[in-house]
Amino acid sequence: MAMPVSDPGRTRVVVTGLGAVSPLGPDLVSTWEAVQSTRPCVEPIPEAWEAFWKPKSRFWAPLPKEWIQCPLLAPLEPKQLDPVSILALESARQACSGGAPAGRGGVFVGTGSGGGASRFENHLNHLFPQKEFLPGRRGGRFNPFCIAMGMPNSPAAMISIKLSIEGPCRTFSSSCASGTVAIGQAAQAIRSGEVEWAVAGGAEYLVDPDGTQFHGFDVASTLTRIPTREECNRPFDAGRSGFLFAAGGAAMLRLESERSARERGAAILATLDGVAENCDAYSPMAPAPTGERIQQCALEALADAGLLATDVDCINAHGTGTEANDRIEAAMLERVFGRGPKVTTTKALTGHLIGAGGALEAVFCVQGLLDQIVPGMPNLVDPIADLDFVLRTQASEHRNVLKLSFGFGGHNVALVFTKAGTP
Amino acid sequence: MIQTATEIDEMDAILLDVVKKVLPKVQGVTLESRIREDLGADSLDMMTMVMELEERFELSLTEEEAATIVSLADVKRKIQQMGSHGDAGV
Numbered sequence: 001m002a003m004p005v006s007d008p009g010r011t012r013v014v015v016t017g018l019g020a021v022s023p024l025g026p027d028l029v030s031t032w033e034a035v036q037s038t039r040p041c042v043e044p045i046p047e048a049w050e051a052f053w054k055p056k057s058r059f060w061a062p063l064p065k066e067w068i069q070c071p072l073l074a075p076l077e078p079k080q081l082d083p084v085s086i087l088a089l090e091s092a093r094q095a096c097s098g099g100a101p102a103g104r105g106g107v108f109v110g111t112g113s114g115g116g117a118s119r120f121e122n123h124l125n126h127l128f129p130q131k132e133f134l135p136g137r138r139g140g141r142f143n144p145f146c147i148a149m150g151m152p153n154s155p156a157a158m159i160s161i162k163l164s165i166e167g168p169c170r171t172f173s174s175s176c177a178s179g180t181v182a183i184g185q186a187a188q189a190i191r192s193g194e195v196e197w198a199v200a201g202g203a204e205y206l207v208d209p210d211g212t213q214f215h216g217f218d219v220a221s222t223l224t225r226i227p228t229r230e231e232c233n234r235p236f237d238a239g240r241s242g243f244l245f246a247a248g249g250a251a252m253l254r255l256e257s258e259r260s261a262r263e264r265g266a267a268i269l270a271t272l273d274g275v276a277e278n279c280d281a282y283s284p285m286a287p288a289p290t291g292e293r294i295q296q297c298a299l300e301a302l303a304d305a306g307l308l309a310t311d312v313d314c315i316n317a318h319g320t321g322t323e324a325n326d327r328i329e330a331a332m333l334e335r336v337f338g339r340g341p342k343v344t345t346t347k348a349l350t351g352h353l354i355g356a357g358g359a360l361e362a363v364f365c366v367q368g369l370l371d372q373i374v375p376g377m378p379n380l381v382d383p384i385a386d387l388d389f390v391l392r393t394q395a396s397e398h399r400n401v402l403k404l405s406f407g408f409g410g411h412n413v414a415l416v417f418t419k420a421g422t423p
Numbered sequence: 424m425i426q427t428a429t430e431i432d433e434m435d436a437i438l439l440d441v442v443k444k445v446l447p448k449v450q451g452v453t454l455e456s457r458i459r460e461d462l463g464a465d466s467l468d469m470m471t472m473v474m475e476l477e478e479r480f481e482l483s484l485t486e487e488e489a490a491t492i493v494s495l496a497d498v499k500r501k502i503q504q505m506g507s508h509g510d511a512g513v
Contacts, residue, residue: 029428074444074447075444076444076445076471076475077476079471079474080471106489130483141477141478141483144473144474144476145470169447
C-alpha cells in the first residue's frame, strides 16, 4: 500500500533521555535487565484482599519494595502525594539526568486513574476516621492534602515543580493509551514549535489497601483467570484469559527537537517520526470488532513517518492478553504486516500498567533500538495468528519500531521510533 | 501525668525536628518561636506540621485546636494535657 511521505521540512523529534520505575525494577537499568533476561514479574495477590470478595484472578505484578522514593522530594513530601506522583517524578528525574536543554520545555503525562488510590483511601478515612470498621481494619487520619493527592494532574505538576519546567504542563487520560497519547502529543508540540523539548510519558498506581481497583478489573473479567503463576500471563496465546494486573509504575522520555539536541551535543537515542491517534467510537470497554480504526491508526503513524508497512522491522503491540484485544489486534497485524516484522508485547513481562503501560513500552522500543534487542514473550506456546512472534528476548537488527496502544473508551494511538542516525 | 526530664527533652527534640523538616531553611527555632509570624510558615506548612505532629505523638487535633497553635510551646502543652509523650525513638 503506497503511503504519502511526511513533510521533509518538519522539525524532527528525537529522544534524549529515558526513565522507568516498573514491576521489573525501581529504575531503567534494573527494568531493562529483566527484559533482557526474559524474566517476568508475577506474584500472588495480597491475602488480605480476599476478605472483601472472591477474586477470579489470583496474580498480579507488584512494584519492587524499594521503589517509593525520589531524591528530589523533601522528607515529608511523600505524605502529601499519591504514589503515582512519586513514580512519575522519579522516572522523569531519570529521564532528565545529564543536563537540561535550553529553550521552552513542557510536561506531557498520561494517567488512567491519577491519584485514585488516595481517593479511595481518603474516602475510608472520611467515613471511618480513626474507627475500626472491620476486624483489624481502621480508618486513618483524613489527609489534609487529599484534593491535591487525588487530582489527575498531580504527576505532571510535580514534574514541572521539581524540575522547574515552566512551559505547558498537560495531563492526558485515555485509559490504557494514556502514556502513549502523552508522548504523541509532546512530539506534536515540538513539531509545532510550541516547545523545544518535553518530558513525556505515563504514570499509574493502582494499589489501595483493600484491592478496590483490582476488584473493579476482576469483576469485569478482564484479568487472567489461569490458576498457575508461571502460565497466567500469556498474551496472543490461545489459552489466554485476561491480562496480568500491574500495581503501577511510570516511564518517561525526554523528547527534544533534533536541532536542540545537536546544538548541545546531546546523545540521540532514537527518533520519533510517526504519530497517529483516533477513536473506535464504539464502546466504553470493548474494542471495535472490525479492527478498522486500529489499522487506520497504525497506517497513519507510518505515513506520518514516511514509511510503508514493509519498512516496519518490529512491532511492540498493545497485546494485553484479553480475549478480545488480542484477537482483533492480531488479525489486524496479520492483514497489514503478515510475517514481515517481529512482533512482541512486553506486557508478557511487566503485566499491564494501564496508563503507564504504553510509555514503558515506548521506553523499551527505544532501548531495544539502542541495544538492537527485541523483547520476548515467554508464555506464548499456541499463537493465535501467523505472525513472527518473539518468544525469548533476542538480538535482532532493526531500524523501525511501531508501538501500538489502545484504551478503554476506544482510544487508539500509534508511534514510530527509528534507530538514531537514520536519515 | 508527671514527665521525667528526659521525656521532656525528647519531646522538645521531636517538636524541633518536625519544624526543621517542614521549614528546613529557617534558623534559630525555639519552642517559643511563633510558627507563622517568626518562622514564616504558611497555611500549607501548618497543615503539614499538624499532620506530622499527630503522627509522631499519636494524637488527633481538631481543626479548631490546630487553628489555635501559635508556637511549639502551645503544641507541647496540648500534648501534655492529652497525656501523650511521643515516640521517643526519633
